Amino acid sequence: MRKVLQLSCVLALAGLSFGCSTRNVVVAPADVAMAGYQTHEGLVNSAGFELGELVVLDSSTGRGYVALSASVGAYDVAAPKPRPDSAEPFTAPFELSYTDWVPSPVKAQAQAKVRDQATLHVQSPSQFGLRAPALFAFSHPELAGKMAEIKAANPQATFFLVSQLTGARQVYLTCDAPNGTVKVGKYQFHVYLKRENLQLAGMFPHSQFYSLTPLTLAKANDGRTVAVVSQETPGNLPNYQFTGENLASAE
Numbered sequence: 092m093r094k095v096l097q098l099s100c101v102l103a104l105a106g107l108s109f110g111c112s113t114r115n116v117v118v119a120p121a122d123v124a125m126a127g128y129q130t131h132e133g134l135v136n137s138a139g140f141e142l143g144e145l146v147v148l149d150s151s152t153g154r155g156y157v158a159l160s161a162s163v164g165a166y167d168v169a170a171p172k173p174r175p176d177s178a179e180p181f182t183a184p185f186e187l188s189y190t191d192w193v194p195s196p197v198k199a200q201a202q203a204k205v206r207d208q209a210t211l212h213v214q215s216p217s218q219f220g221l222r223a224p225a226l227f228a229f230s231h232p233e234l235a236g237k238m239a240e241i242k243a244a245n246p247q248a249t250f251f252l253v254s255q256l257t258g259a260r261q262v263y264l265t266c267d268a269p270n271g272t273v274k275v276g277k278y279q280f281h282v283y284l285k286r287e288n289l290q291l292a293g294m295f296p297h298s299q300f301y302s303l304t305p306l307t308l309a310k311a312n313d314g315r316t317v318a319v320v321s322q323e324t325p326g327n328l329p330n331y332q333f334t335g336e337n338l339a340s341a342e
Contacts, residue, residue: 112277116193118201119283120185120209125290127328128183132174132213132257133300137290138333140301142168142221144253145234148331151247155331159237167227171219174257181209181264193278200275205282208267213259213299220255224304228252228318235318238308249323250306256298262291 126137138155140146143163148155187202221227228234234252241248266273266282273280291299307321 114191114278116278116280117190117283118187118205118273118280120205120287121188123185123287124183124330125287126333127325127331129328130211130213130300131177131179132216132218132259133255133302134328135291136256136294136297136299136301139294139297140253140256141297142219142253142256143227145237145306146251146253146303147241148249148251148325149245149247150249153331155328155333158241159233161227161231161234163221163227167221169220169222171217174216174218176215177213178210181211182206187280197275197278201273201278201280204268204273204275205266205280208273210265210267212261212263212265214262215260216257216300217259218255218257220302221252221304224252224254225320227254228304228306228320231318232315234306235308235316238306238318239316242308249325250318251303251323251325252306252318253301254304255302257300258298259300262294262299263288264291 125135128135140157141160143161144157145159145161146155147158185206187198187205189198193201238250241250264284264287265271266284268274268282271282271284273282303325305321305323305325306318307323308316309319311317
């Protein structure tokens with residue numbers, strides 16, 4: 092009987108020792124490049140863009156701003172298009188922050204697992220936009236006037252019209268690991284996404300996603316300078332710092 096009791100104690104101590112070997116660490120994404128991130132619904136609208144706004148990008152400074160907001164009438168806008176709920180892999184680059192020391196090789200594995208299981212959810216999206224962005228740009232001479240003014244001062248500037256918006260009842264991130272916990276060896280990483288989800292929720296009442304139509308200047312048959320649709324691409328929008336003001340004129 093004594094031997095049985097001794098064996099039971101050894102097994103109990105071994106079980107406790109094994110349980111204590113598990114390391115619980117809370118991790119959270121740091122410095123997620125959310126602004127301008129491309130999704131199936133459009134670009135993430137953390138800048139709060141509205142339909143008909145002229146967005147200027149300056150590749151030499153990495154800055155973007157709204158230079159002008161053209162008047163959008165009811166006839167300019169197409170009827171809203173409800174879309175089904177969606178879920179897609181969230182592939183924006185980010186590093187993880189840790190609440191405890193973790194060996195570098197384990198960090199690399201945890202990072203890869205969290206990235207692989209990060210998902211962006213969009214509930215009840217509804218899309219609306221300009222019926223004819225090219226006609227809208229051509230028929231608003233104030234757009235061409237502002238573009239010419241900016242281009243004269245800054246040849247590096249490129250121009251885009253906010254031509255489509257998508258609003259949703261809810262937009263949020265999840266980590267699809269069981270219970271939001273990623274396991275690597277003896278480590279259990281509990282993924283904390285509250286900061287990113289608060290940022291996504293904070294975009295309301297603005298539409299959460301937008302699309303851009305590139306614009307350039309051209310000469311019309313009557314000699315006027317007009318805004319027309321171009322083949323320009325906005326490049327890597329998450330690298331730009333956006334503001335609602337014309338930074339070039341503020342400096």
